Amino acid sequence: EAQVTQNPRYLITVTGKKLTVTCSQNMNHEYMSWYRQDPGLGLRQIYYSMNVEVTDKGDVPEGYKVSRKEKRNFPLILESPSPNQTSLYFCASSLGRSNQPQHFGDGTRLSIL
């Protein structure tokens, strides 16, 4: 089954404790992206990757890091999480051609205390 898998689905942690949210897709997609969803703001892009070893900032990259060492994986790293990073996070992937739809993971709810 074609899917984008995020882990964990839920996480409660404390300020300053490094965490990683994993994202893996099994569709051989070139393009992957991270979004955060906040009430009243919709979804905003954090980082994206056009291919292996190619990453770039989206609209709200501060406080986040990413890497793309393998085509299927695109982890989101919070080196020193803060309460303003409490949010719902989505990973998405696509073939990288605009006429193909993006597939979303099921979301990760992060709470930073």
Place this chain on the structure above:
Amino acid sequence: AQTVTQSQPEMSVQEAETVTLSCTYDTSENNYYLFWYKQPPSRQMILVIRQEAYKQQNATENRFSVNFQKAAKSFSLKISDSQLGDTAMYFCAFMKGFGNEKLTFGTGTRLTIIP
């Protein structure tokens, strides 16, 4: 930069009725794509319908159709014969036709279908 505006934070409609969700956008691009995504309480992001800006014909997917007015930069979603399962948050989104496939989302409309 592109912006997407959804002016209806919440809407409700009786089951089996028709409802229209509005969306306007601002861009200087000529080639782009527009989307409606549905987010039910399970919080999954589900693609409902997609429209290519170069196509004049309005997209249709079963009970879902759009009214795309390129000159007015308007992209409304019509849901016919609404069902209880249509209860969800609906997001309008814009994507440029090349490069970063970033989706620019509106703030969403929470739709409730009343039995």
